[in-house]
Amino acid sequence: MKVKSVVVKLFLLTSSVFIVLFLLMSVGQLLFFEDFYKHQQFKALKENTREFAAQYQMKKGDTEMVDAISAFLNENKAQLVVVDRDGNYLFDNPFKIVIALADGTRITIPLYVYRHHDQLMTAGLKTGDTISVTGLFQYEGNKEIFYSTQIKKNDGAVISRKTEHSLTSMQVLTGRIVHFVLPRADQWNIREGILNFAVTGNFPLADAELQTLEAGNRVTKEWVEPWSNAENLILLHPIMEGRTLSSIVMVVSSVAELQTTYASLKIYYLYFGIGGILLILLLSVFYSRVVAKPLLTINDMAIRLEGMDFTAVQPLKRQDEFGLLSRNLSSLAVKLDAALTRLREMNSRLVSDIERKEELERIQRAFISDISHELKTPLSIIRSYAEGLRDGVAEERRDVYTDTIIDECERMETLILNMLLLMRHDSQMTLFQPEPIALTDLLERTCRLMNAQLTGKQHRCTIHAKPDISVVADPALMERVMLNLLSNAIRHADPGSEIAIQVDEHTPQGVRVNVANQGARIPDEHIQRVWDRFYQAAASRSRNVTGSGLGLAIVMQIVRDHGQTCGVYNTENGVVFWFTLERYGEQLQL
Incomplete structure (x- = not known):
C-alpha cells in the first residue's frame, strides 16, 4: 500500500x-x-x-x-x-460670481467651468472689483446662464479657459462684483454643468x-446624457x-x-x-x-x-501538543529501555540458572553412571572372595581373601570420596577460604604425609624452593593437590628413584610448582587425556599400577577453581606435572 x-x-x-x-x-x-x-x-x-x-x-x-x-x-x-415643482432653481451650486452691470442688471457667472481653479485662487478677486467677462448666454435648467471663457480684471489679470468658440463671436460684459463665493480645492466639481442639462431634460x-x-x-429614475450616452x-x-x-x-x-x-x-x-x-x-x-x-x-x-532503539529519542523543544507528545514518547523510551534492560538481566540470570540446573543434572547423572561403573568391579571381587570364605576356602587362603576384601573396600571408599569431591567442585559447592600460606611449609608437610609410600618404594623426595615464598590459596585444597600429584608421581616412578619438587617464582602467574619423577614417559597421544576422569594411561606405563583415575581430574578442578593453570610434559627420564599459584600480595582471582 x-x-x-x-x-x-x-x-x-x-x-x-x-x-x-x-x-x-x-x-x-x-x-x-x-x-x-x-x-x-x-x-x-x-x-x-x-x-x-x-x-x-x-x-x-x-x-x-x-x-x-x-x-x-x-x-x-x-x-x-433645489428646485420648485416646475424646475425653477431655488438653491444650486453656490460657487459663482454675480456682477452688476451699469444698468443694474445682475449676471450670474458659474465657476465650475474653470478647470484650473488655481488661477481663480491667485487672481485675488473680491467683492467690489470691476471685471470684464467674455462669454455666451445659454438657457439651461429653466434659467439663462452666462458661460464665461475669460475673466479680466481692470489691473490686467486674465483668467481664461479653452472653448470651441472664438472670442470675437462672444459678448463682453463689464460690471462690479456684488457676490463672490470661491470654492476650496476639495470643493471643486466640474460636473456641475451636467446638472443643468438634467433639470432641462426632466422638467x-x-x-x-x-x-x-x-x-x-x-x-428614483435613470437618465442618459444626450451627448455622451452616459448613464x-x-x-x-x-x-x-x-x-x-x-x-x-x-x-x-x-x-x-x-x-x-x-x-x-x-x-x-x-x-x-x-x-x-x-x-x-x-x-x-x-x-x-x-x-x-x-x-x-x-x-x-x-x-x-x-526498532528497539531507545537511545536517540529526544523530545522536541516545544510548548504545544507536539512537544508534549514527544516528551511522552521520550519518557516511554526511557522506561522501555529500563524495563528491557531489567528483562535482559533477568533473562540472562534465568538462562544461567537453567544452564546451571542442567549442568547439575548432568553432573548427577554422570556421578551415578561413573560410580555405578567404577564400583561394579570391586563389588564383584568382594562378592567372589566373600563367597569363597563362605564355602570354606583353605585355611592358608583365608587371610589373602580377607586382605583382598579390605583393600577393595578401601579402594571403593577412596573412589567415593574423590567422586564426591569432584561433584562438589563441579556444582560450585566447595567453600573456598583463600589465605596467605607459606609454600615451603605446605610442601614439606605433604612430603611427610606421603613418607610411608615413599619409604615403601625406596623413593627420595627433595624440595627446591626458597623458604620465604608465600602464596594465596586454600590450604586444605592445596594440600589435596600436592598429595594427589605426589601419589601419582610415586605410583609411576621407578623404584628407588627421586621425586623432585621445584618452585619457580619467575613466571607471569606468580609461582609455578613442578612435581617430577623418574620412570615411564606418557605417550604423546595420551598426554592431553591424563586429566580426564577415570582415564588411566597405566597400561602403557606400568602393568602393576592401580588407581581410581580421579586424582589428576581433582587436581585440575581445584587449580582452575583458584583461577590458575596446570599442565604436564615428558622429560628424558620421566614426567613433570606443574601448576601455578598467585603470589601473596597480588589480587586473587577466583
Missing part, C-alpha cells in the same frame, strides 16, 4: 481549501459586486440626501449651506440642486412622478411644508463612474487573484512544512522505538 507524505497531503488540503475560498470570493465579487456596490452607494446617497433636505428645510445661513452642499458633493460624488415632471413627490415619497441616476427628494410640496432636492449621480470603477476593479482582481493564488501556494508550502516537521520528527521517534 502506497503511503503519501503528510507534507503533501497537508499542502494539498490547505492550498485547496484556501484557493476554493479565494476563488469563491473573487467570483462572487466579479458577479455581484457591481450590483452590491450600486445598491450601497444609492442607499448612502438616499440617506445623505434626506439629511441635506432636513438641513435645507431648517433655513440655515448661506455659509452653513455652502459647507453642507460642499460636504455632500465631496462625499457622494454627485451634483445637487416638467410626469404626473405620476409629481403625485409620488406630493405624497412625500422619493422618486446617470436621478434622485428626487420632496421637501414638504405640512402636506404641501414646497420644493424638491434633485441629485444627479453618474452610473458610468461606477462602471468605470468596477471595470478597473475587475482588472485589479485579475492580478490580485493571480498573486493571491501564488501567495496561497507559498503559504501552504510553508504552513505544511511547519506543521508537518514535528509530525515527521515524532514519526522518526516512533520508528526508532519500533
Whole structure:
C-alpha cells in the first residue's frame, strides 16, 4: 500500500481549501459586486440626501449651506440642486460670481467651468472689483446662464479657459462684483454643468412622478446624457411644508463612474487573484512544512522505538501538543529501555540458572553412571572372595581373601570420596577460604604425609624452593593437590628413584610448582587425556599400577577453581606435572 507524505497531503488540503475560498470570493465579487456596490452607494446617497433636505428645510445661513452642499458633493460624488415643482432653481451650486452691470442688471457667472481653479485662487478677486467677462448666454435648467471663457480684471489679470468658440463671436460684459463665493480645492466639481442639462431634460415632471413627490415619497429614475450616452441616476427628494410640496432636492449621480470603477476593479482582481493564488501556494508550502516537521520528527521517534532503539529519542523543544507528545514518547523510551534492560538481566540470570540446573543434572547423572561403573568391579571381587570364605576356602587362603576384601573396600571408599569431591567442585559447592600460606611449609608437610609410600618404594623426595615464598590459596585444597600429584608421581616412578619438587617464582602467574619423577614417559597421544576422569594411561606405563583415575581430574578442578593453570610434559627420564599459584600480595582471582 502506497503511503503519501503528510507534507503533501497537508499542502494539498490547505492550498485547496484556501484557493476554493479565494476563488469563491473573487467570483462572487466579479458577479455581484457591481450590483452590491450600486445598491450601497444609492442607499448612502438616499440617506445623505434626506439629511441635506432636513438641513435645507431648517433655513440655515448661506455659509452653513455652502459647507453642507460642499460636504455632500465631496462625499457622494454627485451634483445637487433645489428646485420648485416646475424646475425653477431655488438653491444650486453656490460657487459663482454675480456682477452688476451699469444698468443694474445682475449676471450670474458659474465657476465650475474653470478647470484650473488655481488661477481663480491667485487672481485675488473680491467683492467690489470691476471685471470684464467674455462669454455666451445659454438657457439651461429653466434659467439663462452666462458661460464665461475669460475673466479680466481692470489691473490686467486674465483668467481664461479653452472653448470651441472664438472670442470675437462672444459678448463682453463689464460690471462690479456684488457676490463672490470661491470654492476650496476639495470643493471643486466640474460636473456641475451636467446638472443643468438634467433639470432641462426632466422638467416638467410626469404626473405620476409629481403625485409620488406630493405624497412625500422619493422618486428614483435613470437618465442618459444626450451627448455622451452616459448613464446617470436621478434622485428626487420632496421637501414638504405640512402636506404641501414646497420644493424638491434633485441629485444627479453618474452610473458610468461606477462602471468605470468596477471595470478597473475587475482588472485589479485579475492580478490580485493571480498573486493571491501564488501567495496561497507559498503559504501552504510553508504552513505544511511547519506543521508537518514535528509530525515527521515524532514519526522518526516512533520508528526508532519500533526498532528497539531507545537511545536517540529526544523530545522536541516545544510548548504545544507536539512537544508534549514527544516528551511522552521520550519518557516511554526511557522506561522501555529500563524495563528491557531489567528483562535482559533477568533473562540472562534465568538462562544461567537453567544452564546451571542442567549442568547439575548432568553432573548427577554422570556421578551415578561413573560410580555405578567404577564400583561394579570391586563389588564383584568382594562378592567372589566373600563367597569363597563362605564355602570354606583353605585355611592358608583365608587371610589373602580377607586382605583382598579390605583393600577393595578401601579402594571403593577412596573412589567415593574423590567422586564426591569432584561433584562438589563441579556444582560450585566447595567453600573456598583463600589465605596467605607459606609454600615451603605446605610442601614439606605433604612430603611427610606421603613418607610411608615413599619409604615403601625406596623413593627420595627433595624440595627446591626458597623458604620465604608465600602464596594465596586454600590450604586444605592445596594440600589435596600436592598429595594427589605426589601419589601419582610415586605410583609411576621407578623404584628407588627421586621425586623432585621445584618452585619457580619467575613466571607471569606468580609461582609455578613442578612435581617430577623418574620412570615411564606418557605417550604423546595420551598426554592431553591424563586429566580426564577415570582415564588411566597405566597400561602403557606400568602393568602393576592401580588407581581410581580421579586424582589428576581433582587436581585440575581445584587449580582452575583458584583461577590458575596446570599442565604436564615428558622429560628424558620421566614426567613433570606443574601448576601455578598467585603470589601473596597480588589480587586473587577466583
